[in-house]
Amino acid sequence: MNAPDPTPLWIRDARVIDPTSGRDEARADLFVKDGLIVERLSPKDQKSARRINGKGLVAAPGFIDLNCRLGEPGRPSRETIRTGTLAAAAGGFTTVLTMPDTSPCVDNAGTLQLIREICSRDASVRVIPAGTLTKGHEGKALAPLGSLAKAGVLAVTDTISGVQNNEIMRRALEYAAMFGLVVLDHCQDSSMTDGAQMHEGAISLRLGLRGFPSASEDIVAASDCALAELTGARIHLQHLSSSRTVETVRRARSRGAQVTAEVSPLHLLLTDAALVGYDTRLKLNPPLREESDRQALLAALAEGVISVIASDHSPYHATDKDCEFDQAPFGASTIEVAFSAAYEAAVLSGAIDLPTLIARLTSGPASVLKLEAGSLRAGTPADIVLLDLKSKWTPTAKNQHSLGGNNPLIGRTLHGKVAGTFVGGRQVA
């Protein structure tokens, strides 16, 4: 991360949207000095300021991603912190929470320190590493959560391994809450998903692929909600995919449980019907499910039952996915197309309005991590994104920054593009 840009910045005549304050002004100016958002610039600063014509653009807080992988440490051929954060910047993200299932994994302060060192040299955006919930994310013994919290960790998760044991999850929630850590859970009952390749439904039956039943997610989401109520602790459910899970979260929240949830842009945009040609790039966990699930996710996003859109960026080399379907790894490279995909799926479809979409990418994730970021309030770091909603573009293998060759939207015409990204007032994309 570089030092704040000393040149003042003046973004003029943009539509300014700041979900935290409810601000949505058709034509307004934003001012930045010494890396912070300010109410106004002095006449002298106005003269020296870099001026950006924001006409026709939307200016909003920089996006915050709660679910991404940046390759390092351990898998630099898939992604590095340098390429991954350049990709994040291109996608409008100014803060990213990285998943801890790196190699070595983040179950100790030493790995955390290593990631911090790489970031101080290579990162274009703010990187917040999540820690594992259990040692080696093996689901057996708790990771040293107190030490991780002391080292600056804000969130802990076993990510895709999930926690299969309710006793461990209960104690983890109680213990993590002591240190103000939020627990993130990938909801999957692994006993029901042996060999699963995609959503279990009519399409998986037709393709002859083993499926993840929706119930394998619903069951764990329900137990997580019950444990959140039992312990009074906070839990955040990662990348929901099923309509029943949405219903479970809605009910738990209405009872006052401290449960939040996220969804990925691909789950808002696509369904299992897209897998008919065995496209390995769309092999995801959780899997793309049915149209009724997609509609339920959109409705939950509108209501706020789902308060976060997270990219679920999981880069792989193109050759890793160039194989038989059941040999291919799960995951997609998405961080650069996340906004456009979500904009098309949620806003252009009429499901939600633009300020709500921006809230789900900014204030929603900020509140899960209890971060100060995600607003345009004066005095806060100038993390800003400029959006050109009229722009159409087509991602190609060449025009992306990520090393991930598994972006399933390559070749698709997308609507709405990130026109500029600023971290602490410095332009990074």
Added chain:
Amino acid sequence: MATRNTWKQKDLTGIETLSRAEIDQIFAQADRLLPTLDQEQSPPLLRGRTIVNLFLEPSTRTRTAFEISAKRLGAEVVSINTTGSSLVKGETLRDTALNIQALKADAIVLRHSSAGAAAYLGRALDISVINAGDGAHEHPTQALLDAYTLKRKFGKTDGLKVTILGDILFSRVARSDILCLAKLGVEVTLAGPATLVPARLAEAFPGVRIERNLRKALSSADAVMLLRIQHERQTTTHFPSLAEYTSQFGLNEARASWLKPKAIIMHPGPINRGVEVESALADGSRSVILSQVTHGVAIRMAVLHLCIGARAR
């Protein structure tokens, strides 16, 4: 052999991509080739061509049938199986296949444990790919020979009623049969344990009927197609034991008595005698199991000829 000029498909990766006209074309070609199986020689329609059997999953019957079919047509045949291939040395399927193509083979007959593998190779290669079974997805030549057997037995397929009994969930034969029979105007009923015949199959394959009452499923059928219980694919959760399967769903004399007088018994093999079918029934007058095998040679000759022979070298 006039029909070959109208054949457009490079590959046969599934029944899904075949039209009824194409299926009829395969049958017409099989009709011409079937009588030649009893002669010393069949027409050498594939002389000078090389076919590679790439079998990455155990198979005796299908591999042998393809080998005999290709040799009958005068082609050279090379067989590669899992243990002899470089896939165990870490080479990818794509690279193995590209090498076979570079060796100037004309076609690959692929048996693979991954659903979608044949279509994947078909897209990657310029030479023909014939699917000899891809995971639990499709086994098109088996379905074609099954439908061909029905057609020869009953003189037509439209309006026939066929019940497929057993493990549908893990069966590529069942999937191809359902698609093929539906295209040929056959009414398909599925029966077997609910764990292996999930209700949503009716949604996956519009038009098929699921019948939980075995007597009803058998009494209306012109043919019953028995599927092998695939111990190697099932986890123990799908049914209690083979003995329980036999007691609940095995075809025995008592259950066979529910069949129409002229109904036939079919099986894609290999048979587990005493499990899904009583030995006497497999060998009895209703059984067409060995005719299926012979028809399989004619069908595979027809498919190989149409896909490979129709293309210029």
